[in-house]
Amino acid sequence: MATVGNSTNIFWHECPVNKVDRQKLLNQRGCVVWITGLSGSGKSTLACSLGRELHSRGKLSYVLDGDNLRHGLNKNLGFSAEDRAENIRRVGEVAKLFADAGLICIASLISPYRKDRDACRAMLPDGNFVEVFMNTPLEVCEQRDAKGLYKLARAGKIKGFTGIDDPYEPPLNCEIELRTLNGICPTPSEMAGQVASYLGDRGFLHYTE
Ligand SMILES: Nc1ncnc2c1ncn2[C@@H]1O[C@H](COP(=O)(O)OP(=O)(O)OP(=O)(O)O)[C@@H](O)[C@H]1O
Ligand SMILES: [Mg+2]
Numbered sequence: 001m002a003t004v005g006n007s008t009n010i011f012w013h014e015c016p017v018n019k020v021d022r023q024k025l026l027n028q029r030g031c032v033v034w035i036t037g038l039s040g041s042g043k044s045t046l047a048c049s050l051g052r053e054l055h056s057r058g059k060l061s062y063v064l065d066g067d068n069l070r071h072g073l074n075k076n077l078g079f080s081a082e083d084r085a086e087n088i089r090r091v092g093e094v095a096k097l098f099a100d101a102g103l104i105c106i107a108s109l110i111s112p113y114r115k116d117r118d119a120c121r122a123m124l125p126d127g128n129f130v131e132v133f134m135n136t137p138l139e140v141c142e143q144r145d146a147k148g149l150y151k152l153a154r155a156g157k158i159k160g161f162t163g164i165d166d167p168y169e170p171p172l173n174c175e176i177e178l179r180t181l182n183g184i185c186p187t188p189s190e191m192a193g194q195v196a197s198y199l200g201d202r203g204f205l206h207y208t209e
Contacts, residue, residue, distance in 0.1 A: 019100050019101075019102060022101060022102035023102045023207045024207050025102070026059075026060055026102045026103075026207070027206055027207045028059050028060065028102065028104065028204060028205055028206065028207060029102075029128075029203060029204045029205075029206075029207060030098070030099035030100060030101060030102040030103055030104070030105070030128070031099055031104055031105070031124075031128045031129070031130060031199070031204050032095045032096070032098070032099050032105045032107060032120070032124060032128060032129050032130065033050065033104065033105070033106045033107070033130045033132060033195060033199070034095070034107045034109075034111070034117065034120065034121075034129060034130065034131050034132065035047055035106065035107065035108040035109075035132045035134060036109065036110065036111045036112075036117060036131065036132070036133055036134065036171065036174075037110065037133060037134030037135065037136060037168075038110065038134075038136065038138060038141045038162060038163045038168055039110055039141060039147070039149060039150070039161075039162060039163070040136070040140075040141035040142070040144045040145060040146055040147075040150070041134035041135075041136035041140075041141050042134050042136060042185070042188065042191075043065075043066075043108040043109070043110070043134050044065050044067070044108050045188045046108070046132070046134065046178070046188055046191050046192060046195070047063045047065060047106045047107075047108035048063065048188075049188040049189055049191065049192035050106055050191075050192040050195050050196065051063050051106060052192070053189070053192045053193065053196050054104055054196060054199075054205075057196070057205065059104060059205055060102070060103050060104070061103060061104040061105070061106055062098055062103050062104075062105055062106070063106045063107075063108065064091055064094060064095055064098070064105060064106070064107045064108070064109075065107075065108050065109070066087070066091070066108060066109035066110060066111075069087075069090075069091060069094075069109075070087075073090060073094070074086075074087050074090060074091075079160050079166075080160070081113070084112065084113065084116070085113065085115075085116050087109075088109065088111050088113075088116040088117065088119070088120060089116070089119065089120075091107055091109060091120070092107075092119065092120030092123055093123065095107045095120065096120075096123045096124060099124060099128060104199065104204060107120075110162050110168070112162045112166065112167060112168045112169060113167075113169055114169040114171065114172070117131065117171065127202065130175045130176065130195075130198065130199070130202075131171055131174040131175050131176070132174065132175065132176045132177075132178065132195060133170060133171045133174040133176070133177045133178065134178055135170070135177050135178060135179040135180075136179070136180060136185065137180060138163050140180060140185070141163070142163075149161065150164065153165070175198065176194065176195060176198055178191050178194070
């Protein structure tokens, strides 16, 4: 009897077309670009900018954005530590499927807990999880307050808001760190270019045997 998680009598069904076949078809390598950072740090902006950059280079990508996924797949989850963990686990699993499909999957979520991000990293082969830390200072995020959420959190109207009354654990060994330099934040397209260069240098933007 095969037991997987809470399921029994489960068997893996192998399909004749595999990841390598799909990568050859697309002339790229599937991977996950995982963008983490505070609310307002610019994750969604970078995700879209990177998606556009890759599209213009003829590379297939797909953005899994935290807020968008909470409209569907994750709409039954809240913001408790358990729900945040389950939110990240599901996105990690979906990202893994997209990478297996041969796509460059761009996941943009606050994903505040190191343990949850590391669990997603562990789902993928070495080197295929590219963690990008949007290291934008809290003051800058709060000043931007694009959604008005920091104001509500400061007023105590939202509980458990990352950076205010819930922790954000910065990555210890991320592949790319994007930070504000001397108070100047690089433009989204500059940051997207940096991530795209990283992917190019690591061979994700072509398929060679
Ligand atoms: N590189 C940048 N330079 C200046 N402003 C930026 C930059 N990137 C994003 N912004 C602005 O910051 C605000 C927040 O950006 P964005 O929505 O991408 O953040 P986020 O990290 O996705 O936040 P959340 O976790 O709440 O979804 C937006 O108003 C956006 O226009
Ligand atoms: Mg966002």
